[in-house]
Amino acid sequence: MIPSARISAAIEVLADIAARRRPAGEALKDWGLGHRFAGSGDRAAIAGLVYDTLRRRASAAHVMGSETPRALVLGMLAVMRGLDAAAIAALCSGERFAPSPLSPEEQARLAAPDLSGAPPFVQGDYPQWLHASLRHVFAADAAEEGRALAARAPLDLRVNTLKAEPDAARAALAHLHPEPGRFSPLALRIVLDAEGKAPPVSAEPAFLKGEVEVQDEGSQIAAILARPAPGEQVLDLCAGAGGKTLEFAALMDNKGQIYAYDADIRRLKPLHERVARAGVRNVQVRSPRGAEDVLGDLEGRMDLVLVDAPCTGTGTWRRNPDAKWRVRPGALAQRIAEQAKVLEQAAHYVRPGGRLAYVTCSLLDEENGAQVRALLAKRSDFHPIAPTDAALALGAQGAALAAAALTSREGLLMTPRRTGTDGFFVSVLRREG
Structure with missing residues (x-):
């Protein structure tokens, strides 16, 4: 497919998403099934166009003065991919499978794509109803934090030290040009190509042999800050697919016991x-x-309980850009209720002298610090470990993380803008012995 045909396809997919109100992944899959002539490279390029458009939906709409799928794609090409009006016009020739030619208004808007007078939630490309919550956390930096969340995420890997050492794993993946993580000693980072396509890591021998796992550096850091130690009794209360469970096992050198549970x-x-x-x-x-x-049988016995809580996922918008436009106030209220329930439940499993680690991939105080404060108000036997002390689990990079992240009495908040990771909140509490 020629580039202009890919743009037409992206417009078609976005129209389907808008009409049927469904996740982008489903719409892209259906498009691929209906257009089997498109190769894997074409499908990846179209997905990149769709996801980039969703990343910059608000600013693209502002520039174009319209929220039609065509306007959003054209606006994205200007505000995210940096194409000028002439380059965009060349892609919209109207020939064969290309989009129709630009109208005079489209040409004028693309000639001067200015966001300087736009509201913060437009400059930051996030839902307007979340602005008060993000401003509460980031003050005047809310728009800049939003812009960082609207960028593409790199591909992060965690070296599984049960099977490989970081230098050896990096050598095995040298053809992908991985770089060490900024803070996690276990992290390798691979930068995506110009169209946002990630290499097929799951087919790499190092992955198949269990030497590396796909895991954002922020998630890796959260597990390290919980300080699971060899020989301890650990409960992962919201284990899900087990990313942090597996990291715990490696950090514990397969010694002790980890109980992995999830309500679903x-x-x-x-x-x-x-x-x-x-x-x-x-x-x-x-x-x-x-x-x-x-x-x-685990109540009051655990050295460490991890609550990797269900949340709105606002910290993962780089990886799930359509999710930020689908989240609603009702979903936030539901998550807050679920978090309070599971956090209170988790406290019952911690032994005196043990630790409770509360982690979310959210940037909102309602899901983070407020939840910790609510638990502390109910359980006077728990006390937060200072984030600067918790960060020492990273060794030499601990002080750098504490300086880069946003810290409070309740915990530590990583963001793409501050730490180059997904957004993660980490709070480690100790129960009085």
Whole structure:
């Protein structure tokens, strides 16, 4: 497919997303099934156009004065990909599969794509209803934080030290040009190509042998700050697919016991295969069984309980740009209720002297510091560990992380703008012994 045909396809996919109100991934899959002539490179390029448009939807609409799929794609080409009006006009020739020629108004708007007078939520490309929450956390920097969240995310890998050392894993993937992470000693970072296409890491021998896992550096850091130690008893209460469970096992050198649980048994399905591939031997999966209490024997016994809480995912907008436009106030309220419930539940499993790590991939105080403050108001036997002290778990890079992140009494907040990671909040509490 020629570049202009890919743009037409992206406009078509975005029209489908708008009409049927469904996730971008589903619309792209259906488009591919209906256009089997398109090769893998074409499909990847079209997906890149769609996701880039969703990343910059608000600013593209502002520049073009319209929210039609065509306007959004044209605006994105200007505000994100940096094409000038002449280059965009050349792609919109109206010939064969190309979009129709630019109108005089489109030409005028693309000639001067100015965002200087736009509201912060437009400059930052995030929903207007979330502006008050983001301003509460970031003050005047809300728009800049939003712009960082609207950029493409790199591909981060975690070296599984049960099977490989960082230098050896980096050498095995040298053809992908990975660089060490900024803070995590386990991280390797691969920058995506110009169209945002990631290499097929899951087909690499290093991945198939369990030497590396795909995991954002921020997620890696969150697990390290929880300080799981060899020989400890650990409960991962919202384990999901098990990313942090596997990292815990490596940090514990397969010594001690990790109990992996999730209230939704479907989320646990990938964990079994991942445990085997990673060479993990100290994980026991506790699957929910109706009304049966499968965790009752763990109450008051755990050295560490991790709550990787369900949240709005505002910190992952770089990877899920359509999610930021689909989240609604009702979803936030639901997540807040779920977080409060699971956090209070988690406290019962922590032994005296043990630790409770609360982690979200959210930037909102309602899901982060406010939840910790609410728990502390109910449980006077828990006290937060200072973020600067918690960061020392990273060794030499701990002070640098604490300086880069946004810290509070309740915890530490990483963001793409500040730390180059996804957005993660980490709070580590200690129960009085």
